[in-house]
Amino acid sequence: MRLLSTFLIGVSSGSIYSLMALALVLVWRSTRVVNFAQAGQAIASTYLGYLVITHTNNYWLALPVAMVAGAVIGALADIALIRPLNRRIKSGPVLEIAPVIATLGLLGLIRSLVGMIWGGDLKQYRAPVSINGFTFGHTTIPFSRFNLLIVFTAIVVMVIFAFVFQRTGLGLALRAAAFQPEIARLAGVRVDLVRTIGWAIAGATGAIAGVLVTPSTSLSPNSLDLLLVLGFVSAVIGGLESLIGAVIGGLILGIGLALILEYVSTSLAFPAAFVVLILILIVKPAGLFGMKRGRDA
Amino acid sequence: MSAALLSVRDLCVKFGGLTALDKVALELHENEVVGLIGPNGAGKTTLFNAISGLVAGTGSIEITGKLSSWPKPHELINLGIARTLQGVGLFPEMTVLENVMVGATKFAKAGLIRSALGLDKKAEVELQELALAALAKVSCGDIANEKVSSLPYPVTKRVAIARALISEPKILLLDEPAGGLGAEDIEWLNGFIKAISRKSSVLIVEHHMDVVMSVCDRIYVLDFGQVIASGKPTEVRNNPAVVAAYLGNSAVK
Numbered sequence: 052m053r054l055l056s057t058f059l060i061g062v063s064s065g066s067i068y069s070l071m072a073l074a075l076v077l078v079w080r081s082t083r084v085v086n087f088a089q090a091g092q093a094i095a096s097t098y099l100g101y102l103v104i105t106h107t108n109n110y111w112l113a114l115p116v117a118m119v120a121g122a123v124i125g126a127l128a129d130i131a132l133i134r135p136l137n138r139r140i141k142s143g144p145v146l147e148i149a150p151v152i153a154t155l156g157l158l159g160l161i162r163s164l165v166g167m168i169w170g171g172d173l174k175q176y177r178a179p180v181s182i183n184g185f186t187f188g189h190t191t192i193p194f195s196r197f198n199l200l201i202v203f204t205a206i207v208v209m210v211i212f213a214f215v216f217q218r219t220g221l222g223l224a225l226r227a228a229a230f231q232p233e234i235a236r237l238a239g240v241r242v243d244l245v246r247t248i249g250w251a252i253a254g255a256t257g258a259i260a261g262v263l264v265t266p267s268t269s270l271s272p273n274s275l276d277l278l279l280v281l282g283f284v285s286a287v288i289g290g291l292e293s294l295i296g297a298v299i300g301g302l303i304l305g306i307g308l309a310l311i312l313e314y315v316s317t318s319l320a321f322p323a324a325f326v327v328l329i330l331i332l333i334v335k336p337a338g339l340f341g342m343k344r345g346r347d348a
Numbered sequence: 349m350s351a352a353l354l355s356v357r358d359l360c361v362k363f364g365g366l367t368a369l370d371k372v373a374l375e376l377h378e379n380e381v382v383g384l385i386g387p388n389g390a391g392k393t394t395l396f397n398a399i400s401g402l403v404a405g406t407g408s409i410e411i412t413g414k415l416s417s418w419p420k421p422h423e424l425i426n427l428g429i430a431r432t433l434q435g436v437g438l439f440p441e442m443t444v445l446e447n448v449m450v451g452a453t454k455f456a457k458a459g460l461i462r463s464a465l466g467l468d469k470k471a472e473v474e475l476q477e478l479a480l481a482a483l484a485k486v487s488c489g490d491i492a493n494e495k496v497s498s499l500p501y502p503v504t505k506r507v508a509i510a511r512a513l514i515s516e517p518k519i520l521l522l523d524e525p526a527g528g529l530g531a532e533d534i535e536w537l538n539g540f541i542k543a544i545s546r547k548s549s550v551l552i553v554e555h556h557m558d559v560v561m562s563v564c565d566r567i568y569v570l571d572f573g574q575v576i577a578s579g580k581p582t583e584v585r586n587n588p589a590v591v592a593a594y595l596g597n598s599a600v601k
Contacts (some may be wrong), residue, residue, distance in 0.1 A: 220449075220472070227439055227450045234437045237400055238451040238511060239425030 056184075056192035057313040058306060063198035065305020066205030070260035071282025072289065072297035073212065074253040078125075079291055080229040081249030082133055083147070088154040089257050090279035091161030092128065094272060096121035096258035097265055098169055101176055110179035117262045118255040124161075125254020129247045132157060166272040173274075178266035201263050208259060209298055216294065225249055277321075284328045290338025299340060351413045353378050353549050354399070354429075354519050359407035361391075361398050361573075368394045369405065370573040374551075376519065381541060381550045383560040383581075386570035387593070392553040393434060395570070396521055400424055400431050412518065425451070430517035434524045434553075436504045440497040444488065444507050447496055448479040451511035482514040483507070486540065502533040513544075520548045526556040538562050561585065569593070 071089070078086040100117030104110060136150050180196040216222035227235035228245040236242050260282075261275055268274060285304045289296025304324060311320040331338065352375040361369040369391045376382050384392045398405040401421045409416050411427050419427055430451065438447050452475055483489045486506040496504060505525065512520055522541075526534050534556065541550055541563040554560050560567060560581070567584045569577040571593045577584055584590055 218472070220475070223442075223446060223450055226442065226446075230439055230441060231437070233402065233421070234433065234439070235450065236421035237402075237424060237431050237433070237437075239422055239515065240450065241422045 052187075052190060052192065053313070056194055057309050059192070059194040060198065061306030061309030062302060063194065063201050063305070064309065065285075065302040066202050067260050067264045067278065067301075068281045068285045068304050069298045069301025070205055070208060070256055070263070071278050072285035072301045073208075073294060074257035074260065075282050075286045076289070076291060076294055076297040077249050077253040077256070079286070081225065081246045081253075082129065082137075082150070084133060084150045084154060085283075086128075086154045086253070087151070087279070088128060088157035088161065089253070089282070090273075090275045091158040091165075092121060092124045092254050093257035093261035093278075094270075094275045095124055095161050095165055096254070097261035097270060097275070098165055100258070100262045101169075101174055101265070101270055104176045110176075113176075114259065114262050117258040121254035121256070121258025121261075122251040123254070125250040125252075125257075126247050128154075128157060128254070129250035133250075134243065134247075162272040169272075171272060174270040176266060176270070182266065197266065204259065204263060208256065212294060221245075221248065281324060284324050287328055287331055288339055290340050293338070293340055296338055296340040300338070303339075352376060352410065353380075353412055354551070355410040356395075356399065357408045357410075359395070359398055359405050359409075361394055361403055361405040368403075368573050369398065372407075372570070372573070372575055374568055374575070376549050376551050378549055379545050379547075380565050381545045381552065381563050383564035383567040384551065384553045384570065385555075385557075385560055385567060385584075390570040391573040392570055393523060394573075396431065396523055396551075396553060399429070399521065425515045425517070428515075428518035429521065430512035430515050430519075431521040432505075432508045432512050432523055432525060434527065436501070436508055438496045438504055438508055438511070440495070442496060443492070444483065444494050444496060444499070445476065445479050445492040447507055448482055448511045448514050449475050451482075452478055452514045478514050479510075482510040485513055485544075486510045487536075502529050505529065505533075509540075517548055520544065520550045522550060522552045522554075524553055524555065526554055526559045534559060 071093070074089050074093075075086060078084055078089070096117040099120045100113035103113040103116045132153055133150050136153055140146055140149050178197040180200055182195045182197045184191045184193045184195050216226060224235070224240045224245045225248070227238065227240050228242045229249070232242045260278060264278055265274070281304060282301075285300035286297050287300070288303055289298070289300030304327070307327070308320045308324060311323050354374075354376040356372065356374045359369050359372040360367070372391070372395060374382075374395070384395065386392055394403060397403040398418070399409065401419045401424070405418065409418055411419075411429070416427070419429070424431065439450070480489060480492060483492055486509050488503065488506050488510060491499065491503065496507065499507070505528070509522070509525065526537055529537065538559060541552070544550065552560070552564065564581055566579060567581055568575050569584060569587075569590045576593055577587045577590045579587070
């Protein structure tokens with residue numbers, strides 16, 4: 052029972068890591084940018100969700116509001132930051148790193164703005180359903196209705212992702228633009244537009260992760276930083292390129308951390324996550340499920 | 349002769365201080381197959397890139413008789429122009445069918461939102477049928493569901509042509525279609541180009557002289573970014589300037 056319960060908790064937190072990882076992988080695939088600002092985009096969206104909750108006490112309104120905000124912020128980040136950088140810097144030593152550092156700048160900027168608007172103190176809002184664990188007979192396990200809701204929401208998002216990417220014209224264009232932008236352009240794909248849509252979808256996905264994780268933690272301008280890092284670890288486990296890899300990576304990380312927290316030591320869990328990150332980058336840089344080929348092959 | 353389908357005048361392209369194309373003029377008429385030959389670095393692919401909006405040039409371009417601004421790459425399909433690339437230029441992680449479908453955004457009548465939500469089942473099915481028809485034209489109908497990365501090189505070149513064909517272009521730009529092909533595939537290619545020229549006009553960059561001489565109605569010879577000769581294959585072949593600049597006696601058998 053203890054093992055099963057730990058496993059389920061791991062799946063629940065892993066679902067949130069997966070969502071963050073999906074957001075990061077989507078941006079990486081569509082523009083080759085490692086987007087540190089994702090935590091900032093998600094925090095701004097979550098604060099807007101928090102605003103809705105405090106005014107309406109309605110979590111189910113807050114989630115779509117945060118998603119739309121996340122999509123808009125994501126699209127703006129691409130249009131106002133990444134596109135101008137790509138236009139101005141065509142070659143040279145900073146070509147690839149400039150947009151990445153710019154996203155760090157954006158992260159700092161959004162955090163400062165959020166701090167100016169809402170203050171730096173910890174905010175909280177309640178989960179829409181019980182966070183008390185399910186009880187079986189006399190045993191209560193840590194896994195709650197809210198954990199179940201998190202897993203369910205993540206599954207819905209992933210099913211939508213799978214459908215869009217595998218069965219729609221937009222998905223085809225997103226994949227084409229991600230891997231061979233020049234060829235996609237020549238084939239008639241409006242690559243710039245498609246990339247911005249990729250940033251928007253990533254922003255909405257990050258917002259879902261933020262709104263889902265916050266009832267279990269609390270909200271402050273940097274409260275999603277750890278989630279960003281765990282999202283990166285999940286994405287790296289999954290090979291950075293692969294959406295399915297991001298999901299599996301998040302689940303592996305979530306379950307692994309839950310097991311260490313429960314059976315080994317609470318203080319060892321997060322160092323272990325970073326050891327995994329470093330080990331994978333050294334031993335299997337393409338991820339456990341990564342493609343053997345690079346994008347140019 | 350009828351008005352040109354594609355007409356380029358005074359095209360100049362400069363890379364820094366290097367003049368890649370110098371006042372190049374070129375015409376392509378309906379149902380014509382025109383070859384573009386010249387030594388490596390003569391500017392052939394640069395000319396293709398200028399027409400496809402991948403490099404910026406000065407000069408004028410008329411498409412179907414109308415003066416146009418130099419097209420952007422994603423506008424080509426709507427202007428009735430489709431292009432293949434040197435090498436293969438496919439998406440290796442996609443299936444053959446998906447690769448070909450990417451070339452048909454012109455036919456994706458469903459709006460972006462509808463397409464994103466997958467609401468337009470009919471459009472999706474139509475698109476697949478178009479892709480299958482294009483694959484059939486290059487005798488690849490039976491490999492639609494294979495991953496491109498698993499296919500032999502000559503087959504991938506055919507798939508790349510199919511992707512160009514799906515938009516039913518009036519003008520087909522083929523960049524070294526015979527490159528890396530064996531005798532059997534080259535024979536197929538010759539037949540294919542002749543057949544397709546009944547529907548489209550073809551502009552072809554090719555090193556393989558047998559292909560150029562057998563399929564082209566007219567040939568332009570580029571050297572150091574300038575057109576040094578043009579005309580029927582026999583005229584070009586016998587032009588001493590061309591022989592000196594490029595062909596060499598051994599290349600023309």
